[in-house]
Amino acid sequence: MNRHELSTEHADLRAAVEEFARTEVAPVIGDFYERGAFPYGIVAKMGRMGLFGLPFPEEYGGMGGDYFALCLALEELARVDSSVAITLEAGVSLGAMPIHRFGSREQKEAYLPALCRGEALGAFGLTEPDGGSDAGATKTTAHVAEGQWVINGTKAFITNSGTDITSLVTVTAVTGEREGGGPEISAILVPAGTPGFTVGQHYSKVGWNASDTNELVFDGCRVPEANLVGERGRGYAQFLRILDEGRIAIAALSVGLAQGCVDESVRYARERRAFGHSIGAYQAIQFKIADMESRAHTARLAYYDAASRMLAGEPFKRQAAIAKLVASNAAMDNAREATQVFGGYGFMNDFPVGRFYRDAKILEIGEGTSEVQRMLIARDLGLPA
Structure with a gap:
């Protein structure tokens, strides 16, 4: 990629998303915004355009593009509305990307195709009520019992975590202590609907009102030990x-x-x-x-x-x-x-x-x-x- 010019492919993508934002999003998004309603129809159309699969390989249902293509799409969407843009950004870079970057082949095969099609959304549970910028101060814990991770804790301000099409949340949790002291933090995949995993309050926000943002509560939530994303202790x-x-x-x-x-x-x-x-x-x-x-x-x-x-x-x-x-x-x-x-x-x-x-x-x-x-x-x- 030239640092100042777009390739033909990138230029065509930018133009396509610009037209979509102008003709499909702009005329209707104000109503969704004022009602605080999630725009499922718009998200479905974005999925059919391949936007959720832009930076992912075709092997898993993606478009085989790159991260810059995603950025161009985000810019054009946000010229019209940021709620739609953040739904795409969080769905790709926070929901699907951890699985693509660090997940096992089984995790990729199980979740990436639907995420790439926009038929499902993923979320990333990092922020906690008492820890925003200081993400290393994670209080959510997870320990192994009988071949399962048992997760306890609360996450705050999590985008795409409570929609009807949310399929998973990857959460960071303290899973032990590192050599030399300090918490060992790991990332664990929790499918939507898992017992002990509750989508809490839907926030009343100043902006991004047509996007989904919720508190998440884990109370004795159990998932298979194989749901570890990447290496244990490498979550941070x-x-x-x-x-x-x-x-x-x-x-x-x-x-x-x-x-x-x-x-x-x-x-x-x-x-x-x-x-x-x-x-x-x-x-x-x-x-x-x-x-x-x-x-x-x-x-x-x-x-x-x-x-x-x-x-x-x-x-x-x-x-x-x-x-x-x-x-x-x-x-x-x-x-x-x-x-x-x-x-x-x-x-x-x-x-x-x-x-x-x-x-x-x-x-x-x-x-x-x-x-x-x-x-x-x-x-x-x-x-x-």
């Missing part, structure tokens, strides 16, 4: 790799929201008239929108660079953190400015920028806060931990 390292990749995806989603703010502001500034002219004729509005476009463009280059390094097998942790930091800032800043361009209408949920404003803040929090990204960048530069 595994989720760090998953989060590094996921930050590129969240950066792409953030760029989409930032660009959507530009799209809506340009359209509105051309149509809205004040004092005898379209407001787009006033330099104050022109400069505001020019700054918005500059932020979106710069953030896009950042995630393109991180993705290209990842696909080339080069170190990309710092670039992923930079992309996530820059892009989430751009999304938040552009959402605020777009609301200002729209004035009173920007405060109304009837207009997309109202949703954009509500959706933007979580991008500075989810999959690593902005503070965590700065910490990662500083450490990678050689500053002391």
Whole structure:
């Protein structure tokens, strides 16, 4: 992948998702958003397009593409709506990717085909009520008894965990103590409907209202010992790799929201008239929108660079953190400015920028806060931990 140009395949995918978002998502998503309803029909169409299988091999029902293809799809979806985009992002990078990267062949054969088709969704149970950024402080536990993992604990803010098509959750749990002290953390696959696994409260959220987010409770939940994902004690390292990749995806989603703010502001500034002219004729509005476009463009280059390094097998942790930091800032800043361009209408949920404003803040929090990204960048530069 050239770091600044799209291949023919990537360009065609971007155009196809752009049209889908404009014609299939934009006309209806506002209603789902206001009702807090999950858009099953839209998700099914995305599945038929192959979006959930983009970065996975054809052997398991995927499209045989790459992670950058997923990022392009996320950007185009988020230009219209972030709830739909985060459903795809979490379903792929958090739900299916741990199984693809670290799962056994039996786990891949059992779960990946349906996940790739979008007929099922997976979730990743990492965050806990008392532990967000400090994921190493996991309190959920799991021990082996009679050939089964017995899991106890609670997970919080888990995307795609309570839908009618959720098939599994991969959870991190303390499974022992490492040599030299410290918790041994492993990842364990828990199928939906397993006794002792309860989907708890559905959160009332500020944004992402058409996506699914729940608390998960494990009370003596038993799954086969073979449901260990990857190596025992490697769960912490595994989720760090998953989060590094996921930050590129969240950066792409953030760029989409930032660009959507530009799209809506340009359209509105051309149509809205004040004092005898379209407001787009006033330099104050022109400069505001020019700054918005500059932020979106710069953030896009950042995630393109991180993705290209990842696909080339080069170190990309710092670039992923930079992309996530820059892009989430751009999304938040552009959402605020777009609301200002729209004035009173920007405060109304009837207009997309109202949703954009509500959706933007979580991008500075989810999959690593902005503070965590700065910490990662500083450490990678050689500053002391």
